[in-house]
Amino acid sequence: xxxxxxxxxxxxxxxVAFFIGxxxxxxxxxxxxxxHSRAHYHGWWAFLxxxxxxxxxxxxxxxxxxxxxxxxxxxxxxxxxADSKVASEALDVSLVKSLAKGLRKLDADTALPATFAELQxxxxxxxxxxxxxxxxxxxxxxxxxxxxxxxxxxFGAVITLALSIAGAFYALRQIAPRARARNNVEKLMxxxxxxxxxxxxxxxxGIVLSMLFQTITFFESVSPMxxxxxxxxxxxxxxAGSGGSQGQFxxxxxxxxxxxxxxxxxxxxxxxxxxxxxYMAEYASPRVRSVVKPAxxxxxxxxxxxxxxxxxxxxxxxxxxxxxxxxxxxxFIQGQSIFTAGLVMGIMLIPVVSSLSDDIITAVPRAMRDxxxxxxxxxxxxxxxxxxxxxxxxxxxxxxxxxxxxxxxTMIVVLAAGVAANLTVNPFxxxxxxxxxxxxxLTGDLEFNSPQTLVAFALGLTLxxxxxxxNIVALYIVRKYREQYE
Amino acid sequence: MTDISMDTMARAVAHPRRDIGLKGRxxxxxxxxxxxxxAISVGLAFLAIMLxxxxxxxxxxxxxxxxxxxxxxxxxxxxxxxxxxxxxSVLIKxxxxxxxxxxLVAKLGINPDDxxxxxxxxGFLSEGARVQLRNIVAADPSVIGTTRNVxxxxxxxLDSAFKGQIDLSVExxxxxxxxxxxxxxxxxxxDGAMAEHFNTGLFTYGASSRPxxxxxxxxxxxxxxxxxxxxxLALPIGVAASIYLEEFAKKNRLTDLIEVNINNLAAVxxxxxxxxxxxxxxxxxxxxxxAAFVGGLVLTLMTLPTIIIATRAALAAVPPSxxxxxxxxxxxxxxxxxxxxxxxxxxxxxxxxxIGLARALGETAPLLLIGMVAFVADYPKTPFDPxxxxxxxxxxxxxxxxxxxxxxxxxxxxxxxxxxxxxxITAIVLRRRFERRW
Numbered sequence: 009x010x011x012x013x014x015x016x017x018x019x020x021x022x023x024v025a026f027f028i029g030x031x032x033x034x035x036x037x038x039x040x041x042x043x044h045s046r047a048h049y050h051g052w053w054a055f056l057x058x059x060x061x062x063x064x065x066x067x068x069x070x071x072x073x074x075x076x077x078x079x080x081x082x083x084x085x086x087x088x089x090a091d092s093k094v095a096s097e098a099l100d101v102s103l104v105k106s107l108a109k110g111l112r113k114l115d116a117d118t119a120l121p122a123t124f125a126e127l128q129x130x131x132x133x134x135x136x137x138x139x140x141x142x143x144x145x146x147x148x149x150x151x152x153x154x155x156x157x158x159x160x161x162x163f164g165a166v167i168t169l170a171l172s173i174a175g176a177f178y179a180l181r182q183i184a185p186r187a188r189a190r191n192n193v194e195k196l197m198x199x200x201x202x203x204x205x206x207x208x209x210x211x212x213x214g215i216v217l218s219m220l221f222q223t224i225t226f227f228e229s230v231s232p233m234x235x236x237x238x239x240x241x242x243x244x245x246x247x248a249g250s251g252g253s254q255g256q257f258x259x260x261x262x263x264x265x266x267x268x269x270x271x272x273x274x275x276x277x278x279x280x281x282x283x284x285x286x287y288m289a290e291y292a293s294p295r296v297r298s299v300v301k302p303a304x305x306x307x308x309x310x311x312x313x314x315x316x317x318x319x320x321x322x323x324x325x326x327x328x329x330x331x332x333x334x335x336x337x338x339x340f341i342q343g344q345s346i347f348t349a350g351l352v353m354g355i356m357l358i359p360v361v362s363s364l365s366d367d368i369i370t371a372v373p374r375a376m377r378d379x380x381x382x383x384x385x386x387x388x389x390x391x392x393x394x395x396x397x398x399x400x401x402x403x404x405x406x407x408x409x410x411x412x413x414x415x416x417x418t419m420i421v422v423l424a425a426g427v428a429a430n431l432t433v434n435p436f437x438x439x440x441x442x443x444x445x446x447x448x449x450l451t452g453d454l455e456f457n458s459p460q461t462l463v464a465f466a467l468g469l470t471l472x473x474x475x476x477x478x479n480i481v482a483l484y485i486v487r488k489y490r491e492q493y494e
Numbered sequence: 495m496t497d498i499s500m501d502t503m504a505r506a507v508a509h510p511r512r513d514i515g516l517k518g519r520x521x522x523x524x525x526x527x528x529x530x531x532x533a534i535s536v537g538l539a540f541l542a543i544m545l546x547x548x549x550x551x552x553x554x555x556x557x558x559x560x561x562x563x564x565x566x567x568x569x570x571x572x573x574x575x576x577x578x579x580x581x582x583s584v585l586i587k588x589x590x591x592x593x594x595x596x597x598l599v600a601k602l603g604i605n606p607d608d609x610x611x612x613x614x615x616x617g618f619l620s621e622g623a624r625v626q627l628r629n630i631v632a633a634d635p636s637v638i639g640t641t642r643n644v645x646x647x648x649x650x651x652l653d654s655a656f657k658g659q660i661d662l663s664v665e666x667x668x669x670x671x672x673x674x675x676x677x678x679x680x681x682x683x684x685d686g687a688m689a690e691h692f693n694t695g696l697f698t699y700g701a702s703s704r705p706x707x708x709x710x711x712x713x714x715x716x717x718x719x720x721x722x723x724x725x726x727l728a729l730p731i732g733v734a735a736s737i738y739l740e741e742f743a744k745k746n747r748l749t750d751l752i753e754v755n756i757n758n759l760a761a762v763x764x765x766x767x768x769x770x771x772x773x774x775x776x777x778x779x780x781x782x783x784x785a786a787f788v789g790g791l792v793l794t795l796m797t798l799p800t801i802i803i804a805t806r807a808a809l810a811a812v813p814p815s816x817x818x819x820x821x822x823x824x825x826x827x828x829x830x831x832x833x834x835x836x837x838x839x840x841x842x843x844x845x846x847x848x849i850g851l852a853r854a855l856g857e858t859a860p861l862l863l864i865g866m867v868a869f870v871a872d873y874p875k876t877p878f879d880p881x882x883x884x885x886x887x888x889x890x891x892x893x894x895x896x897x898x899x900x901x902x903x904x905x906x907x908x909x910x911x912x913x914x915x916x917x918x919i920t921a922i923v924l925r926r927r928f929e930r931r932w
Contacts, residue, residue: 194828204734218773287530311856388526416763418859468769479761
């Protein structure tokens with residue numbers, strides 16, 4: 009029996025238990041005793057007891073039996089020798105599994121041929137295509153595996169359903185006017201809410217662990233020194249298992265490009281965004297604000313891919329032609345350049361900076377502003393001498409958050425920054441970034457265990473740690489700042 | 495000493511009003527104000543330039559040139575040896591482009607024996623004619639032997655020429671449309687046989703190597719699946735997590751850890767979520783690559799912090815008097831939350847969810863890593879089949895060299911922006927209409 013069918017039956021049992029429970033509880037309410045819980049809480053309690061334990065058991069059983077099956081197949085496979093035809097044990101097991109899956113589609117009563125060559129036509133007729141390195145000795149193992157699997161599945165289904173029915177009966181027997189069904193249900197709900205809120209932690213743990221393991225594997229073939237301090241990025245020529253030729257996976261050019269582009273973006277975004285926020289908070293009339301604010305929000309809502317395409321289709325060629333016209337011949341700005349990517353990223357970040365700074369500027373207490381104005385300062389003097397210094401920590405935090413956005417931004421740089429890992433100080437040339445290389449190394453057909461793909465995880469971890477530190481510092485500063493004026 | 499005091503006194507008499515530099519200060523004030531106005535104008539100007547360039551490049555993608563031809567479904571071409579009764583594959587393999595070519599030759603009045611002239615027709619009609627005519631025959635084999643008017647797509651280059659996007663002053667050898675083809679095009683245009691129609695194919699076709707038969711059908715379905723998955727997972731989980739943190743959690747280490755985590759996850763680069771999806775969902779759990787399901791899961795994790803932060807703000811905005819009233823009337827804490835607080839916070843939660851969904855809809859980077867950059871021609875029937883997404887489709891078209899793909903790409907961006915704008919405007923309207931100030 010498939011797990012999905014069992015799941016459906018369990019839920020059906022739960023629904024039936026709900027209605028019976030509600031009915032019974034309602035029947036108990038004869039006015040003699042004041043019931044503790046309303047009838048539907050008894051129904052829900054019956055539903056939960058019928059479904060939850062059974063589903064948990066089913067999940068554990070399904071995962072456990074797949075592990076058991078793996079070990080079973082592994083044990084049945086012939087001892088591995090130097091002249092084994094299949095490259096690895098893992099491949100061996102997966103071949104047996106897909107063979108077993110194919111065999112399940114065949115009619116049960118047909119006699120199985122002993123060799124794979126004879127087996128192929130009937131399988132192909134059922135639309136099953138198998139890898140050509142499936143071996144003859146795998147057929148009996150696959151048949152055996154299928155038998156074990158169906159036994160396991162049947163047994164699991166039986167005990168799951170038994171548990172479900174037992175749970176339903178237990179809950180239904182408990183029903184009494186003074187039974188505390190509501191408290192039981194609410195306690196379970198609370199656990200559910202707690203579980204939902206731990207998903208955030210699980211995600212972070214998942215991110216860190218998944219990248220950490222791949223990174224450790226990567227450092228088995230490439231030395232950490234070569235990665236962190238190498239100045240040459242040229243992954244294609246570092247053959248797998250060659251012991252990590254020094255410098256081929258150098259992080260430095262990528263890091264330099266990332267920081268350079270982020271710097272250009274901040275140079276564009278911070279003055280413009282900050283001045284817009286100041287103007288909106290201190291000068292703009294309500295009418296202007298009601299138009300400009302949604303427009304800036306709109307700018308923030310445009311996906312980054314659109315910015316990237318604007319950079320590569322419109323702005324890049326325009327700047328190139330402009331620079332060619334200026335020098336009267338060869339363009340000094342390339343179509344893909346740090347300047348183009350940084351400029352467009354800066355435009356993208358303007359609303360980010362302005363909305364963050366807007367919050368911070370409006371959080372400065374009214375009294376400070378009024379005091380300064382009352383002493384005869386003009387508005388711009390108030391802003392420059394009182395409000396901005398008071399808001400400075402918050403603004404620094406906002407700039408850090410913006411910088412972390414700039415470092416992690418992907419689509420703009422993928423399209424507009426170029427792929428060549430140069431080390432240059434000329435902003436009109438192309439440079440590449442960490443995010444571009446992660447995308448480059450992981451798109452297309454990939455073999456998972458080569459350093460060429462694993463390096464993407466090392467890059468990802470670097471990026472994660474970099475942004476994590478910036479975010480935590482920024483969030484700490486912003487929080488401290490807010491507390492100061494609350 | 496006296497000298498000095500005499501001197502100051504004399505000066506005070508000479509200048510009855512102290513110069514405190516008011517003029518300069520007012521000038522500085524005006525300058526500062528102008529800087530602010532300039533900064534805002536710069537931001538808005540960029541927005542305007544971007545939207546204008548995209549719309550001006552892309553609006554033509556919504557029209558497509560077709561040629562209406564009387565197609566003679568000639569038995570001699572489709573099934574020359576009359577075997578279709580016994581071998582149905584004849585109808586699939588038949589030379590359908592020949593039918594279209596014959597009709598075009600007749601329409602243009604070319605001598606059917608003038609081979610070099612017919613050769614020049616190559617690249618006039620879309621290769622999609624093959625599939626189109628095959629589908630007509632497959633749907634109704636009795637059409638064979640009759641003549642019927644069919645709208646056939648013009649090839650991408652002709653489409654561009656028809657829309658006036660190809661510079662005809664360039665010498666003939668260096669452009670993709672020959673003078674002869676232009677002459678034919680003008681003739682058909684004068685006849686009324688060649689015209690622009692609304693491009694429904696842009697919304698329905700899947701991936702194709704030819705611009706005129708490629709569309710966003712697969713991408714729209716893929717994005718739709720992902721949005722449904724994000725909504726089904728992120729909304730309940732996010733609301734549950736927010737309720738716990740806002741209403742039940744005691745102030746302790748665990749709660750602190752969760753809060754720091756959520757705030758930090760909201761600022762983690764999106765590409766990192768792609769790496770997580772690749773390592774955990776695809777490699778560890780063995781889920782299929784390129785599937786909308788995996789994309790939905792990754793986007794769910796990415797959207798959760800946004801929804802949680804918005805929901806917590808909405809819950810916190812419900813005044814304590816409501817809580818006290820509910821508790822005072824004997825409701826349990828759970829009943830208070832679910833019967834009273836949650837309904838009052840619903841508009842805020844909804845707004846946050848829509849904004850989170852809009853962000854997820856425009857997100858590209860994580861989807862690149864889980865293999866959604868795929869050439870998918872058939873509609874995905876379930877979320878587990880290979881699919882693409884709207885922004886990924888835009889990215890793929892951006893990497894194509896042909897001009898017609900750039901046009902489609904800009905059209906796709908317009909569609910994506912329309913979707914996003916509709917969502918954002920809905921969110922703003924909801925907020926305006928239901929927001930309560932307590």
